[in-house]
Amino acid sequence: MVISILIVYMFFSGLVVFCMNFKHLLVMLLGLEFLVLSLFLSIFxxxxxxxxxxxxxxxxxxxxxxxxxxxxxxxxSMIRSHGNDYMLSFSFLW
Incomplete structure (x- = not known):
């Protein structure tokens, strides 16, 4: 029971980090990997x-x-082309 509560907490905390749209792409990718890890633990x-x-x-x-x-x-690729990983400096339409 405790492990399932921990997995749900991990999932929602990863979802919050991913949806908060931080400035850096690396933080968003870490949130996404945390989501993947919690899904792996729940499947296991x-x-x-x-x-x-x-x-x-x-x-x-x-x-x-x-x-x-x-x-x-x-x-x-983003760091090499733009020099940083700020999400606001990278335009997906350009």
Missing amino acids: NFYSLFNYDFFFILVYLVMTVSEGALALGLLV
């Missing part, structure tokens, strides 16, 4: 509870690692 808790196979968790981890690598590549 669910599969452990019912003794399911953990193959889907492995696929989920592969997808989240590739998402994290893509986000870091975007961050590096």
Whole structure:
């Protein structure tokens, strides 16, 4: 019971950090990774509870690692082109 409350708290705190739209892209990416981690823990808790196979968790981890690598590549590209990672200085329409 305590672990499920902790997972829900982790999920909502990651959602709040992601939705607050901070100045830096790195902070928003960390909030997104915290969301992914809490979803991983909830899926792992669910599969452990019912003794399911953990193959889907492995696929989920592969997808989240590739998402994290893509986000870091975007961050590096943004820093190289604009010199900072401020969200307000980067225009998506330009």
